[in-house]
Amino acid sequence: MKPSALSCTVALIFTAMIGQSAATAGNEPIQPITSAKVTNPALVELGKKLYFDPRLSKSGFISCNSCHNLSMGGTDNIKTSIGHHWQEGPINAPTVLNSSLNLAQFWDGRAADLQAQAGGPIANPGEMGFSHTLAVGMLQTIPGYVAEFKKAFGSDQIDIDKVTKAIAAFEETLVTPNSRFDQWLKGNKRAISKDELAGYQLFKKTGCIACHNGPAVGGNSFQKMGQVEAYKASSPAEGRFAVTGKEADRFNFKVPTLRNVEMTYPYFHDGAANTLTEAVDTMARIQLGKRFTPEENAKVVAFLKTLTGDQPAFRLPILPPSSDSTPRPTPFDRK
Amino acid sequence: MKPSALSCTVALIFTAMIGQSAATAGNEPIQPITSAKVTNPALVELGKKLYFDPRLSKSGFISCNSCHNLSMGGTDNIKTSIGHHWQEGPINAPTVLNSSLNLAQFWDGRAADLQAQAGGPIANPGEMGFSHTLAVGMLQTIPGYVAEFKKAFGSDQIDIDKVTKAIAAFEETLVTPNSRFDQWLKGNKRAISKDELAGYQLFKKTGCIACHNGPAVGGNSFQKMGQVEAYKASSPAEGRFAVTGKEADRFNFKVPTLRNVEMTYPYFHDGAANTLTEAVDTMARIQLGKRFTPEENAKVVAFLKTLTGDQPAFRLPILPPSSDSTPRPTPFDRK
Numbered sequence: 001m002k003p004s005a006l007s008c009t010v011a012l013i014f015t016a017m018i019g020q021s022a023a024t025a026g027n028e029p030i031q032p033i034t035s036a037k038v039t040n041p042a043l044v045e046l047g048k049k050l051y052f053d054p055r056l057s058k059s060g061f062i063s064c065n066s067c068h069n070l071s072m073g074g075t076d077n078i079k080t081s082i083g084h085h086w087q088e089g090p091i092n093a094p095t096v097l098n099s100s101l102n103l104a105q106f107w108d109g110r111a112a113d114l115q116a117q118a119g120g121p122i123a124n125p126g127e128m129g130f131s132h133t134l135a136v137g138m139l140q141t142i143p144g145y146v147a148e149f150k151k152a153f154g155s156d157q158i159d160i161d162k163v164t165k166a167i168a169a170f171e172e173t174l175v176t177p178n179s180r181f182d183q184w185l186k187g188n189k190r191a192i193s194k195d196e197l198a199g200y201q202l203f204k205k206t207g208c209i210a211c212h213n214g215p216a217v218g219g220n221s222f223q224k225m226g227q228v229e230a231y232k233a234s235s236p237a238e239g240r241f242a243v244t245g246k247e248a249d250r251f252n253f254k255v256p257t258l259r260n261v262e263m264t265y266p267y268f269h270d271g272a273a274n275t276l277t278e279a280v281d282t283m284a285r286i287q288l289g290k291r292f293t294p295e296e297n298a299k300v301v302a303f304l305k306t307l308t309g310d311q312p313a314f315r316l317p318i319l320p321p322s323s324d325s326t327p328r329p330t331p332f333d334r335k
Numbered sequence: 336m337k338p339s340a341l342s343c344t345v346a347l348i349f350t351a352m353i354g355q356s357a358a359t360a361g362n363e364p365i366q367p368i369t370s371a372k373v374t375n376p377a378l379v380e381l382g383k384k385l386y387f388d389p390r391l392s393k394s395g396f397i398s399c400n401s402c403h404n405l406s407m408g409g410t411d412n413i414k415t416s417i418g419h420h421w422q423e424g425p426i427n428a429p430t431v432l433n434s435s436l437n438l439a440q441f442w443d444g445r446a447a448d449l450q451a452q453a454g455g456p457i458a459n460p461g462e463m464g465f466s467h468t469l470a471v472g473m474l475q476t477i478p479g480y481v482a483e484f485k486k487a488f489g490s491d492q493i494d495i496d497k498v499t500k501a502i503a504a505f506e507e508t509l510v511t512p513n514s515r516f517d518q519w520l521k522g523n524k525r526a527i528s529k530d531e532l533a534g535y536q537l538f539k540k541t542g543c544i545a546c547h548n549g550p551a552v553g554g555n556s557f558q559k560m561g562q563v564e565a566y567k568a569s570s571p572a573e574g575r576f577a578v579t580g581k582e583a584d585r586f587n588f589k590v591p592t593l594r595n596v597e598m599t600y601p602y603f604h605d606g607a608a609n610t611l612t613e614a615v616d617t618m619a620r621i622q623l624g625k626r627f628t629p630e631e632n633a634k635v636v637a638f639l640k641t642l643t644g645d646q647p648a649f650r651l652p653i654l655p656p657s658s659d660s661t662p663r664p665t666p667f668d669r670k
Contacts, residue, residue, distance in 0.1 A: 052406050053406075054404075054407075054411075055412075059413075059417065060411070060412060060413050061401070061411065061413065061417050066396070069389075070651055071387050071388075071651055071652055071653055071654045072389075072654050072656075073656070076389075076395070076396065077390075077395060077657065077664075078394075078395050078396065078664055078666055079663075082394065082396050082666055085421050086420050086421040086666075088666075088667050262656055263656045265656070265657065266663070274659075274663055275659040276659075277659065311653045312651070313650055313651075314650065314651060315648055315649065315650060315651070316405055316406055316647070316648075316649060316650070316651050317406055318406055318646045319406045319407050321407075321408070321597055321598045321600070322412070322600065324609075324610040324611075324612065328414075328601070328609055329412075329413055331413055331417055331421075331423075332423050
């Protein structure tokens with residue numbers, strides 16, 4: 001038994017599933033993405049504005065959308081992100097798309113959910129460089145925001161809990177249903193090509209599915225980066241160890257979703273793999289001890305590209321203007 | 336006769352107009368904004384994607400929309416913009432909204448039109464820090480873009496002329512009709528309040544209208560910053576002098592549009608005025624040798640806020656993903 005299978009208890013279950021020949025959505029280890037249900041539209045609209053608002057950063061230049069760009073698969077497509085004063089981030093920005101399906105947030109899972117995550121970058125000196133107190137104080141001076149908070153929460157008193165709740169509510173809508181693979185899962189056998197299907201079969205047979213499964217094709221477990229062969233990361237990140245302090249968790253990272261993976265390059269927590277070809281090759285080698293032929297690799301990559309779903313479709317939000325009493329951003333203040 | 340009137344030949348014409356008491360759109364010195372007519376929708380869609388695409392910068396982080404943010408009145412709401420590697424820009428980013436109505440582009444008018452402007456920031460080392468050759472080469476490796484250029488231009492050969500033409504075509508759609516003031520101009524006398532109308536009368540009577548007139552309420556002449564009283568700029572910019580080399584053009588800047596001015600703070604080419612109150616006070620003093628009472632100032636500001644029109648309404652564009660051969664951005668490369 002391979003080390004990867006030993007560490008993934010779920011792998012055994014899926015191995016059993018893979019044995020079935022006539023695939024239907026019901027017994028596949030990947031399930032279709034379902035559309036988001038919006039229960040409080042005012043909250044989602046407010047969250048959308050906050051998500052796009054660079055005034056939540058010290059500089060007035062960096063918004064959530066700067067590094068989790070919804071025009072680009074919910075990422076920045078940069079190896080590691082750019083923070084306040086052009087600081088080089090320590091890790092690759094994970095996609096916000098379908099992030100509501102993750103078991104926890106950040107690569108090391110240090111935030112339990114989207115709301116807990118949303119406050120992080122705002123106050124991180126290496127990211128947006130602001131503070132929760134300053135962000136809330138700023139928002140409270142903007143009449144347009146005060147009115148929207150009142151509409152969403154029934155009160156015009158703003159606090160960081162409401163800010164992050166609104167951002168999380170918007171982020172929960174950022175699911176990407178209707179990929180070609182989901183159409184196939186739902187019974188449209190012509191939605192994917194013969195090669196793409198062959199790639200999916202390889203993806204299951206080789207064992208990728210052991211960790212990349214479920215509706216998000218990942219996001220539901222922590223796994224060691226380098227199960228079979230050590231991974232030489234270009235990032236200092238220690239993964240789950242930083243949260244639990246347990247040696248066994250060193251270099252354990254949240255398995256990323258493979259939904260929209262065609263758009264979320266570069267890959268891995270250190271952004272070291274520029275292409276899907278490279279990422280598939282490395283993963284097979286260091287996680288599963290396998291080597292794909294170029295033809296096999298191409299088929300797996302073709303399958304992965306069928307996971308691109310409907311991207312978020314909404315009007316660019318128009319932000320309420322600052323008032324005379326709104327503190328102005330200080331982008332060039334080094335303190 | 337005041338120096339401002341001497342230098343603005345148009346002023347005399349408008350002074351005559353101001354004498355009329357029953358204002359109608361026909362004889363007002365400000366005309367309503369008309370909606371944009373799109374003749375080549377494929378070109379506009381392509382231009383919209385390019386406008387939002389940070390891959391046109393060396394870092395992969397800065398797009399046209401970074402400094403001319405369409406969520407924020409087509410500006411960045413920062414005193415002077417942030418460029419590649421967090422460089423501090425020399426001048427305040429003018430709004431892209433209604434910029435097709437300007438007599439020329441940039442504060443000093445060094446670009447004749449939007450197409451000529453669009454190439455500037457891409458190749459400016461202090462802004463997007465890229466080059467036209469690199470930008471075109473990058474686009475040519477992206478199949479989604481190649482297809483869109485073919486659709487818009489009938490050829491899949493990309494060049495910088497086509498890139499800037501597409502961006503300009505999108506920018507031409509960024510007009511903001513239907514402001515409350517335009518509704519008033521068109522005959523809806525209840526569209527603006529008594530105080531707002533009084534502010535407009537003051538705006539004309541005091542002479543602001545001499546330079547801020549036409550559909551864009553500005554943008555149609557160069558004028559000296561500090562006609563009556565010298566202006567102590569916090570920016571080294573020399574204005575039109577940098578283009579013509581004529582001493583008479585020193586500190587002559589393009590008169591900015593006042594459309595959506597409520598959203599385009601801070602004000603002036605050096606971004607020194609944080610509020611409309613401050614901007615109106617300074618302008619009256621240094622351009623016209625007048626001092627508004629606080630009540631007068633408030634009325635003029637109230638009028639200016641009626642110039643906010645319908646903001647651009649479109650879906651956030653989804654950018655075509657890079658291919659394996661697309662050169663990756665190099666944000667932390669200092670060369």
